[in-house]
Amino acid sequence: MKVLILGGDGYLGWPTSMHLSAHGHEVLAVDNYLRRNLCRTESSEPLFDVPNLHRRAESWKAKSGKTIDVRIGDLADWDFIADVFQSFKPDAVIHYAEQPSAPYSMKDRSTAALTFHNNLGVTFNVIQAMHEFAPDAHLVKLGTMGEYGTPNIDIEEGWLKVEHKGRSEKFLFPRQAGSLYHTTKVLDTDLLWFYVRTWGLRVTDLMQGPVYGLETYENAGEESLYPFFNYDELFGTVINRFMVQAVVGYPLTVYGKGGQTRGYLNIKDTLQCLRLSIENPAANGELRIFNQFVETFSVNDIAELVRKSGSRLGLDVQVQNLPNPRKEMEEHYYNPAHTGLLELGLQPHFLDDAAIDDMMRLIMSYEDRIQKDCIFRDVKWKK
């Protein structure tokens, strides 16, 4: 299958490119290095340098004998995206091409504007390009579990049947997100749902939880094939960040009461979920939604898992409760469904002692590269 990966340089984009290539798909990875540029601008560099996308594709070719094609350009530019679609003629499109950080989106007006215009502008162009050049291709869009927020009812898988005054209707599950970044994904879903109904596009929207991990099926032991690994408050997801903080002796920073609960998954499971979605496409005119995570943890749970792992590895890990810079519930009901991807064949990896200790040991081998002073970023949701 010809798979176009938008945002193919990112934390998930590059591992996905290799994974689908390894499974026999013809991959074109497209990126404009926005994430790299933002990390440099904010001095939020990842744990180790990664080669540019062309060099990564060369390393992959050397290791696997397989080709990943690469194009660098801005998908918010219509001429560029039109040329990508027309020349590659994808069977499937994976859309990761968004500014991915919640705190970055809340930092100030200009980071908010960049997030808003980039994320919505690219999604708009992707929809238009699918319609004009690949109307029967399957779009797999990365959403987020954060679209749902933390409602006081069970979170269903994308849709909710509502009974009201003796009548009933099926709606998109109501969405109310906790950051501008997450809200751009809510808006993406609304926009996709309109064009699925109107133009008959085939779309899978993946409501993904925070991802952790570094090693995948394709890169184990090959540093030149590792993804970005950020560990600061802007671009580091919480499990990755806490593990780095533990290694470098920086107290684990729990915001508020720490009861904030989310669904998490190993990067290996992200890859499986993407491949399963691609290989089992949605129908024309279908907006298929999967909740993409494996297990739920509170922030306190994660701090405790990392503390215990540190203890096993000889580290004295401290936990510090800080005033919450975000606007979010710190204790709440959370019971989201997540059966769709298991039914497609997902073989989940759990965050057990062996998994967390392996990741901690890998990070410990990079201990001298950790920049302690870039962890704390002081982004407040409301000044």
Added chain:
Amino acid sequence: MKVLILGGDGYLGWPTSMHLSAHGHEVLAVDNYLRRNLCRTESSEPLFDVPNLHRRAESWKAKSGKTIDVRIGDLADWDFIADVFQSFKPDAVIHYAEQPSAPYSMKDRSTAALTFHNNLGVTFNVIQAMHEFAPDAHLVKLGTMGEYGTPNIDIEEGWLKVEHKGRSEKFLFPRQAGSLYHTTKVLDTDLLWFYVRTWGLRVTDLMQGPVYGLETYENAGEESLYPFFNYDELFGTVINRFMVQAVVGYPLTVYGKGGQTRGYLNIKDTLQCLRLSIENPAANGELRIFNQFVETFSVNDIAELVRKSGSRLGLDVQVQNLPNPRKEMEEHYYNPAHTGLLELGLQPHFLDDAAIDDMMRLIMSYEDRIQKDCIFRDVKWKK
């Protein structure tokens, strides 16, 4: 009260400016003439020319002795909107500044892109400007009843309490709109709701139905103070357009079965609703939503009302059913609540025989200006 009216040149913006001025408010009307420019580009000129916004304000001053201040500029440009907010220091902001046509938004990729980027870009800037320069001012945003679509359950006033598996939660009423234009308003509401929760903005979001009419409390008999009156399929709302078609002997064009039902209101009631909203503001941190219409009609109902009025006035009005160029249900349940504005004091005008005959007679006085060949526009939702 100091009221900033964004989109103050439009079909509703200019009458609102006069109405609030007449009621003792200090009004600044801002516009970039986008609507005028689009009408000219598309050769969808209104029934009669209207003076520019500066000239309109002069006419209003001559008639009423009251001043409406005017600024021309693009609210999607941060420097401009920041200067408007900082210099005027509004107590209330009315946000009409959006591309208002559903068919225009569905015409082609470039009209879709203009609609999407203009509407969302202005709303984003308005939110940021409220937060930075007028955090306690009250934002009144024009949404649309079209945000709800035509669900099979009663449409409540903005919010829905959901009971699900023994638990309950209050959500924004689920939204699924029928055009890109309407979808931009769904996205506006989602974005407003995020920033209301996060920053404590005070917002009223008015879910308005299609408006009809020309004469208001302030402009009766004064052509120089009339609003735009479009009657083509791009920019003419259905009741206004059908009346013009009846006058000029162009069959009333009912799409499909004609059972499409919506909530309508007289332009005079729009003015009351806006004034009542401004004078009874939402609280800080409140997203207040009103459904703003007076009575519901199907398209067939409207065609019959116009046909009968024509008959009373000596016109032989034909009705023609055309294949529906839109994607919408042509027969459906429709029972939307609309009590909030009545409770604030709205005195509704109904579309009775006298009202429709008066409007028809006024249009008949402009019969020689009607450009019959600009009515049909052939915009299809899916090619």
